[in-house]
Amino acid sequence: MKKLINKPEDVVKEMLEGMAAAHPDLIKVHFEPNFIYRADAPVKGKVALISGGGSGHEPLHGGYVGKGMLDAACPGNVFTSPTPDQMYEAGKIVDSGAGILLIVKNYTGDVMNFDMAAELLKAEGHNVESVVIADDVAVEQSLYSAGRRGVGGTVFAEKIGGAAAEKGWPLEEVKRVVQKVADNVRSIGIALTPCTVPAAGKPTFELKEDEFEFGIGIHGEPGRRRLKMKPADEIVQMMMDAILSDMPLEKGDEVALLVNGMGGTPLMELYIVNRKVSQILDGIGVKRYRTLVGNYITSLEMQGASVTVLKLDDELKELLDAPVHTPALRWRT
Amino acid sequence: MKKLINKPEDVVKEMLEGMAAAHPDLIKVHFEPNFIYRADAPVKGKVALISGGGSGHEPLHGGYVGKGMLDAACPGNVFTSPTPDQMYEAGKIVDSGAGILLIVKNYTGDVMNFDMAAELLKAEGHNVESVVIADDVAVEQSLYSAGRRGVGGTVFAEKIGGAAAEKGWPLEEVKRVVQKVADNVRSIGIALTPCTVPAAGKPTFELKEDEFEFGIGIHGEPGRRRLKMKPADEIVQMMMDAILSDMPLEKGDEVALLVNGMGGTPLMELYIVNRKVSQILDGIGVKRYRTLVGNYITSLEMQGASVTVLKLDDELKELLDAPVHTPALRWRT
């Protein structure tokens, strides 16, 4: 394991210090328990959005704290859900009285830790709601599992929910629109290489030179299937087949696209992926309303990519386009 | 070599197609010769900025085409300077009559190819000037070499020059301010892993598990020295020593920082680097006016980082902060 780090046990703390140093105008960082919050929190009259999860997925979630997106992000240890005290303390700081929406990626650990935090906050009189994101179509038999994982769709959920909250919508309305994103978004990921959790020091799995993993999550875990390496276009076709067979899109529908790198993939390759994704959608007459290409939700230095498709309506389009100003996402401001 | 590509010989073309599909509102792509140009080019009365270089450094340069930055970017093959016909054809399309500024990274090949293009354009009556960026302090004896390489400073040169051009400054003035950036910017890079040019299929060098390269450029080439692996803080201290000993900054000076990933480095590690960079600058009383952390100028999937420090004055600050809207850099618009 070769990494630009000091001690494995310090990576999260030192990353947070580095973030605080880079973005003092946008965010503040609280230590023990760890969370990142809007520099201007609490924002009067605004529903507070809190998300979080294991570290190692940067820029998710800390990079999305700021105007028009999250009010706080709670980073756990690398690939490990945060603990309830993080969300609890963050909630106390960012709730302006308009209530808190927790955006939770669907992992047993995340759900349990966020639920516990919600109980603690409710016990102190905070109005708390949650939406669970479960967009990973790689998890086929979701009845016989912990349900689908939350992956790339989370980025859209945070962006769109953040825009709704920024407009001053009440908690139920913000929750409704985030749930709408959750219901209309699908993702799938693949990996060419594994990644190494600093504290573990070894990759979570091994892959031969001519193999790739199909249907991975974002925690360096093996995917659903290990397959022989193929040209990008064939891999993308498999990915899009998995998404489109789960999400019947019709000619004329509009979508937002996220062609996401897992952390170690050159942007060149992501654009090559986007080329084929776009060709496939164009082929079935689906309109690409907006496309993001880059590292938005990652697995440390893993080489691989995921594709997320969000079906849009006018409400979602307007909220997606609304101003946002965070360390990792910024437009119209 | 495992990459999300189709045929190695098609990577640049397919990347460009993927970029065109992702950003139709911002850029257009011309094939044979290949270049990316502003969707609204030529912009009346505005000096046209053209840059370019080998591919594999994405988002540089194509990701910086748009309002407030470049008018055209000419991508060569992977790590290979573009050919004169690319800049020549791009120049003919983007010059509105206010002249062309070529921003050239200092590599023998880039300089020669851009010079040839300049000759061709001048012969047709275009007003053409160039600024060469040579900010890499790893190249110590620049008298006995091809001079310093152009690396991270190029991002600031393109941003600031683009802002000046967008304001309608005349060619000499845009050139002057880009030259000012070139004179006041320093960079240094390190690599933990090599990278693989698709057409070569093999990494350009090999590194042991406990080694890193100090003083690399951006072409997957070996650096000045191969050293035993160290904690991030020690590596960053060496990097900052190299920069600061070349660039005497005084207490109270203000700088823009770029903590850049080489393509395969997790954002977490870049923030850990930024933590130490910031501590060192704070320690000598230098003010960090603005910090960019992320993949801005890369070497395919290489793991490593570079640090760029630009000394600012009021003019540079204003231009740095001016609105920009490109695929990879966007603010205040």
Next chain:
Amino acid sequence: MMYDANYFRRFIEIFAKYLEENKEYLTRLDAAIGDGDHGINMDRGAKAALDRLSSTNPKTPGEIMRTVGMALLSSVGGAAGPLYGTIFMRMSLAFGNRDKIDDKNLATALEQALLGIKGLGKAEVGDKTMVDVWEPVVNFLKENIENGRTLPEICEEVVALAEERMKATIPLQARKGRASYLGERSIGHQDPGATSSYYFFRSLCEAIGGR
């Protein structure tokens, strides 16, 4: 039999030692079908618990369990954090402020802990989770203690049963937790949480020897 605060401290110390010694083993098990952090998380949690115990020095069994539970809740994270946190919190509640715990109290407390895990995680026996160890072991303890036997008398059987149930997770396909995402690929691997649960019961039993 009565178990005082010292017994429960020893239990925690032994559990922490097992988790430290088997940090890599548990992590390797989790890497195969999960995300490779179970050993790291549990070891970090156990160390936080020991720290908290030595800095706050709780006096009763119930306080000890609460201290450990809070420490685990705020340091383990992941699925195991809330699950183990709940185990200790539930046991603390069941112990109340008694100075000494008898076998019946202990059986009740463990039963409460099992209910806590199942309430939180919704897993059933056969889902390839820690419940696969907890449910049979707690049932065995409860039955035997109701029939008048004491923990020291049945210790060997408890450890053997825990080990057997731990190994019995190997051929199962996971239906809960992260391993369930692997579908059939989760078959053939031992569940990490079932394994740390085996160390839990083994530590509970070994702590008796140190009396």
Next chain:
Amino acid sequence: MMYDANYFRRFIEIFAKYLEENKEYLTRLDAAIGDGDHGINMDRGAKAALDRLSSTNPKTPGEIMRTVGMALLSSVGGAAGPLYGTIFMRMSLAFGNRDKIDDKNLATALEQALLGIKGLGKAEVGDKTMVDVWEPVVNFLKENIENGRTLPEICEEVVALAEERMKATIPLQARKGRASYLGERSIGHQDPGATSSYYFFRSLCEAIGGR
């Protein structure tokens, strides 16, 4: 001796063949002290030149050289693109629209090409670049041809000299081009551009055999 269009076509074909065969070798040399693309670039360029020759079918030696030069300029890129492009463009200019080229014309054209490389790249002998092959070889050709010898007569000596000067780049420290960034680490490696230049002169000589 007179060299017609066929001779120059053959020269290009042989040069292209060497570049194709030694694509990996040249790339490996460039990976050691540069960026590992010289073989790939030159091979791509040579193929573009052959394509352009067969599609436009130029008739005179000068047109052939111009066609090749333009093809290299717009397909090779890097440092080698302008350098080799200039070589062929300068030779084309020196040939003018003659149907046949004599030894004196050839020597003059190569001298012009050398001046072109040096003007563009500012490298001197000893800087570990293609100039290390070009300057001694062109001087040798010029002198001998002025003394009345012909290319076929001195061919073996030309190839041997080119090879010797190519190898003589090994112990040098690069002072121009990408390899110069390596400082002392460039010592001990053969310069890729000097190596492709050796194939240039070897092809020029071998083309005679095919007359």
